[in-house]
Amino acid sequence: MTLMxxxxxxxxxxxxxxxxxxxxxxxxxxxxxxxxHATPLIAGVxxxxxxxxxxxxxxxxxxxxxxxxxxxxxxxxxMAAFLKITIASIGLLLLLVSYRTPxxxxxxxxxxxxxxxxxxxxxxxGEFFAFFLMSLAGAMLCAGADGLVxxxxxxxxxxxxxxxxxxxxxxxxxxxxxxVKYFFLGALAVAMFLYGFTLIYGATxxxxxxTTPVTEGLATVQSVVAEWRQEGQPxxxxxxxxxxxxxxxxxxxxxxxxMHLYTADVYQGAxxxxxxxLAFVPKTAGFASLVLLLGTLGWPLPEPIAAMLWIMxxxxxxxxxxxxxxxxxxKRALAYSSxxxxxYMLVGLLAGSAAMExxxxxxxxxxxxxxxxxxxxxxxxxxxxxxxxxxxxxxxEAETYQxxxxxxxxHPWLAAIMLIxxxxxxxxxxxxxxxxxxxxxxxxxxxxEPAMIWLVVIALINSAxxxxxxxxxxxxxxxxxxxxxxxxxxxxxxxxxxxxxxxAAVVLGLGAGxxxxxxxxxxxxxxxxxxxxxxxxxxxxxxxxxxxxNIPSATAGRN
Amino acid sequence: MLTLATxxxxxxxxxxxxLLVMALIFGVANLVLTxxxxxxxxxxxxxxxxxxxxxxxxxxxRRFNVRFYIVAMTFxxxxxxxxxxxxxxxxxxxxxxxxxxxxxxxxxxxxFILTSIIAFAYAxxxxxxxxx
Numbered sequence: 001m002t003l004m005x006x007x008x009x010x011x012x013x014x015x016x017x018x019x020x021x022x023x024x025x026x027x028x029x030x031x032x033x034x035x036x037h038a039t040p041l042i043a044g045v046x047x048x049x050x051x052x053x054x055x056x057x058x059x060x061x062x063x064x065x066x067x068x069x070x071x072x073x074x075x076x077x078x079m080a081a082f083l084k085i086t087i088a089s090i091g092l093l094l095l096l097v098s099y100r101t102p103x104x105x106x107x108x109x110x111x112x113x114x115x116x117x118x119x120x121x122x123x124x125x126g127e128f129f130a131f132f133l134m135s136l137a138g139a140m141l142c143a144g145a146d147g148l149v150x151x152x153x154x155x156x157x158x159x160x161x162x163x164x165x166x167x168x169x170x171x172x173x174x175x176x177x178x179x180v181k182y183f184f185l186g187a188l189a190v191a192m193f194l195y196g197f198t199l200i201y202g203a204t205x206x207x208x209x210x211t212t213p214v215t216e217g218l219a220t221v222q223s224v225v226a227e228w229r230q231e232g233q234p235x236x237x238x239x240x241x242x243x244x245x246x247x248x249x250x251x252x253x254x255x256x257x258x259m260h261l262y263t264a265d266v267y268q269g270a271x272x273x274x275x276x277x278l279a280f281v282p283k284t285a286g287f288a289s290l291v292l293l294l295g296t297l298g299w300p301l302p303e304p305i306a307a308m309l310w311i312m313x314x315x316x317x318x319x320x321x322x323x324x325x326x327x328x329x330x331k332r333a334l335a336y337s338s339x340x341x342x343x344y345m346l347v348g349l350l351a352g353s354a355a356m357e358x359x360x361x362x363x364x365x366x367x368x369x370x371x372x373x374x375x376x377x378x379x380x381x382x383x384x385x386x387x388x389x390x391x392x393x394x395x396x397e398a399e400t401y402q403x404x405x406x407x408x409x410x411h412p413w414l415a416a417i418m419l420i421x422x423x424x425x426x427x428x429x430x431x432x433x434x435x436x437x438x439x440x441x442x443x444x445x446x447x448x449e450p451a452m453i454w455l456v457v458i459a460l461i462n463s464a465x466x467x468x469x470x471x472x473x474x475x476x477x478x479x480x481x482x483x484x485x486x487x488x489x490x491x492x493x494x495x496x497x498x499x500x501x502x503x504a505a506v507v508l509g510l511g512a513g514x515x516x517x518x519x520x521x522x523x524x525x526x527x528x529x530x531x532x533x534x535x536x537x538x539x540x541x542x543x544x545x546x547x548x549x550n551i552p553s554a555t556a557g558r559n
Numbered sequence: 560m561l562t563l564a565t566x567x568x569x570x571x572x573x574x575x576x577x578l579l580v581m582a583l584i585f586g587v588a589n590l591v592l593t594x595x596x597x598x599x600x601x602x603x604x605x606x607x608x609x610x611x612x613x614x615x616x617x618x619x620x621r622r623f624n625v626r627f628y629i630v631a632m633t634f635x636x637x638x639x640x641x642x643x644x645x646x647x648x649x650x651x652x653x654x655x656x657x658x659x660x661x662x663x664x665x666x667x668x669x670x671f672i673l674t675s676i677i678a679f680a681y682a683x684x685x686x687x688x689x690x691x
Contacts, residue, residue: 022677029684121686 007212010068010076010144012054013084014137020046021133028126031118036125040099043129047095047136051088068213068531071523075144076212076531079524082371083143083288090280090378091136095129096497097386098273101169102128124168131161132277139285142292146529148197148207148221151289155193155253158285159186162278170271178269185262186252193249199242209296210529222296222529229298240304246293247308253286255279256342257315264323267335272397273494275331276385279338280378287370290349295528299352299366300447309350310455317343317462324469331399333469334384337425340466341377344440345370347459351443351452353525368525369439372517375508376424376436379501383421386498387414392489404473406482414488414495415477420502422470424509427463432509437463439521629687636682640675644668 008015023046024039051074058073071081102108102125111123138157145151163186167179201207204224211220228235252259267275294301301309320340327333351366391398391407391414398404408415424433441459444452512518608615613623647668654660682688 022674025681026677029681119686120684 007068009054009058009070010080011141012057013050013074013088014140014144016046016050016053017133017137017140020050021130021137024126024133025130026126028123028130029120033118036123039126039129040095043099043133044092044095046133047088047092051085076146077144077524077529078520078526079288079291079367079371079528080140080144082520082524083284083374084140086371086375086378087136087139087143087281087284090375090382091132093379093382093497093501094273094277094280095132096493096500097276097382097389098132099129099493100491101271101273105169106171128165128169131165135159135161135165135277135281139281139288142285143288145289145292146208146210146212146215146531148201148209151209151292152194152197155250155285155289156190158282159190159253162282165274165277166266166270169274170269172269174269175271176269178266181262182266185259189249189252189259191249192252193246196242196245196247196249199238199245201242203236203239203242209292210531212531220296222298225296225298235297235302240302243293243297243305244308247290247305247312250286250289250293251312251342253282254290254342254345255283255339256312256346257319257339258312260316260319260339260342263339264327264332264335267338268329268331268399272331272385272389272399275335276382276389279335279381279385283338283342284374284378287345287349287374291367291370291528294349294352295367301350301352306350309346310451313343313346313350313455314458315343316340316346317459321462321465321469324466327469328401329399330388330401330404330473333473334381334388337466337470338381340462341373341381341425343462344437344459345373345377347444347455348373348440350455351447353527365522365525366440366443367528368518368521369436369441369443371521371524372439372512373436376432376505379504379508380421380424380431380433383417383498383501383505384425386494386501387418387421390414390489390491390494390498391486393483393486398486401473401476401480402483403486405476405480407477407480407486409482410486411488413499417495417498417502418477419474420505421498422474424505426467426470430506430509432505432512435509435512626690633679633682633687636675636678640672643671 020042023042027035027042028039030036054070054073056073058070068076070076071078072085074084075081105124107122108125111118135158138154138159138161141154141157142151145154163179163183166182167175169175197207200221204219204221206219206221206224208215208218208220210222211218225235225239248259251257252262255263267278270278294305297305300306317340320336320338320343324333324336324340327336348366348369351369353365353367388398388404390411391403393403404418407418420431424431427433427437429435437459441456445456508515508517613621647664651661651664651668654664
């Protein structure tokens with residue numbers, strides 16, 4: 001296999017998802033209604049295949065010496081492999097939660113009712129699942145990015161479909177308002193981080209972030225920075241400003257202060273399953289990008305960047321939790337909780353691998369903390385929004401505290417799922433949120449710097465504040481008067497999806513170590529951009545050396 | 560590798576000069592021919608500035624037919640396709656023959672064209688090209 005072919009092999013899951021997306025797009029307009037209704041099934045199958053397929057493929061064809069050693073056949077780096085599995089699994093749950101969404105749209109119901117006169121111009125079912133898969137593929141690409149151009153395109157692939165999904169899944173002025181806000185602020189954020197990327201390129205002269213076998217021996221942002229640091233030179237202002245702008249722009253994706261302003265309105269305007277999607281997918285893509293970008297600088301981060309992240313983390317946690325307290329809508333409260341959780345994850349980003357390199361245990365890597373917390377937040381967030389999505393008040397989506405009041409008396413299972421997810425979001429043992437917070441805050445604590453320890457103290461105070469509004473939701477569910485107007489929507493799949501997520505919150509909380517998750521995290525957190533190469537053995541590397549000999553001719557021809 | 564030409568060798572600029580002359584002839588010939596052959600009917604409406612069928616005088620804040628956007632997007636589809644095909648074509652001919660990369664590169668480009676075809680078929684099925 002050639003080297004370019006090897007690079008292609010590192011994005012196996014994304015390719016499967018893209019083919020699935022094209023199929024959904026195409027078959028969503030089929031003449032037969034049965035084929036049209038099979039699109040969610042195609043989406044589900046491609047989500048399973050995107051992990052199982054490349055794994056089986058790489059098991060059948062192990063890497064030759066000198067080739068990229070694919071991690072589980074999914075990606076070139078352990079972090080990307082971990083994130084791809086996470087994104088596919090939570091994507092599957094998100095699909096369960098949201099697969100009825102296009103069917104519930106008035107215009108789609110109308111089209112199906114009219115039967116023979118199917119108008120392809122009016123339906124949006126196939127598009128919903130196609131964009132769903134494309135956005136997930138974009139998030140996966142972010143995790144595996146090794147260059148600024150790739151990273152930019154991957155971030156765009158993650159967000160562009162969400163704008164369309166947002167406006168097509170709900171017919172209301174709220175959704176349209178949300179989309180316009182999300183789109184224009186998103187464009188502003190893109191402009192910011194793209195400008196940041198150009199400054200990084202200007203300062204270092206390269207767009208490649210990390211070394212891969214294809215770019216062996218060429219300079220990368222990481223190697224240039226490492227050289228500067230080794231020579232004791234201060235990092236150029238241009239690089240720092242570029243990184244700062246990139247962080248600010250990407251903080252839109254993760255909903256962190258100062259780019260958080262859209263969050264509550266957009267999460268409220270979106271239909272509830274879509275909100276669950278927005279709270280997980282762009283956040284994952286954003287944090288993967290931030291880890292990869294800051295990984296080129298190495299931990300401990302340079303002073304100005306660290307100071308900026310410190311302020312952002314404090315503001316994000318505090319703004320999220322304090323404004324969360326004041327909300328009358330459960331959906332908005334959960335939106336502010338999403339902001340606050342980004343603040344917690346910024347603590348892990350700030351700590352990075354600093355403490356781990358000082359010889360502390362695995363728990364001491366902030367990157368492992370972020371990766372684990374993405375899972376922890378992902379399942380809890382999905383369960384809570386899934387439960388909200390199961391409730392209707394007079395045909396409208398439930399969202400106020402009155403709507404969920406007394407839920408326990410009418411639907412004890414939904415209430416239990418909600419309770420588990422809320423307790424996990426607070427971070428109470430034995431749920432996954434507790435373990436997640438330990439993984440996030442311990443690395444910051446282990447660095448031993450006063451600023452970091454203060455940050456942990458502020459984060460803990462914030463966790464206590466957040467308990468107030470999470471428990472207010474729980475109190476409304478368990479002690480409130482049931483409202484007659486609110487009824488359960490017949491949503492077996494949605495309930496199953498949130499049920500599985502809540503179960504995962506308990507299981508992962510109890511047995512993350514037993515499931516081998518911590519080992520995987522330890523590998524993933526060790527140098528985020530490091531590509532593993534299959535070590536050469538004595539026999540059978542003839543084929544590999546033959547492959548190598550092709551590269552000079554191929555590249556020389558291009559120049 | 561390109562061999563660098565010395566400054567005195569202008570011979571490889573000849574195609575460029577031919578192109579320039581042809582472009583000039585084409586432009587001038589068109590103007591002259593339409594003037595000579597074409598019927599000349601003048602009118603107030605015909606004399607106004609052409610602005611994609613929209614009245615050019617008056618407020619700019621008016622409603623456009625949404626079809627303009629759809630046509631523009633379909634145009635983008637093919638525009639982007641061409642933009643990507645150019646670098647591909649220029650690299651393809653310089654691939655080393657024994658590298659075994661040619662089928663990979665061809666396959667990749669065919670897949671890319673396939674995605675554009677799917678997009679085109681999708682637009683067709685959506686009724687983008689139906690003008691009524």
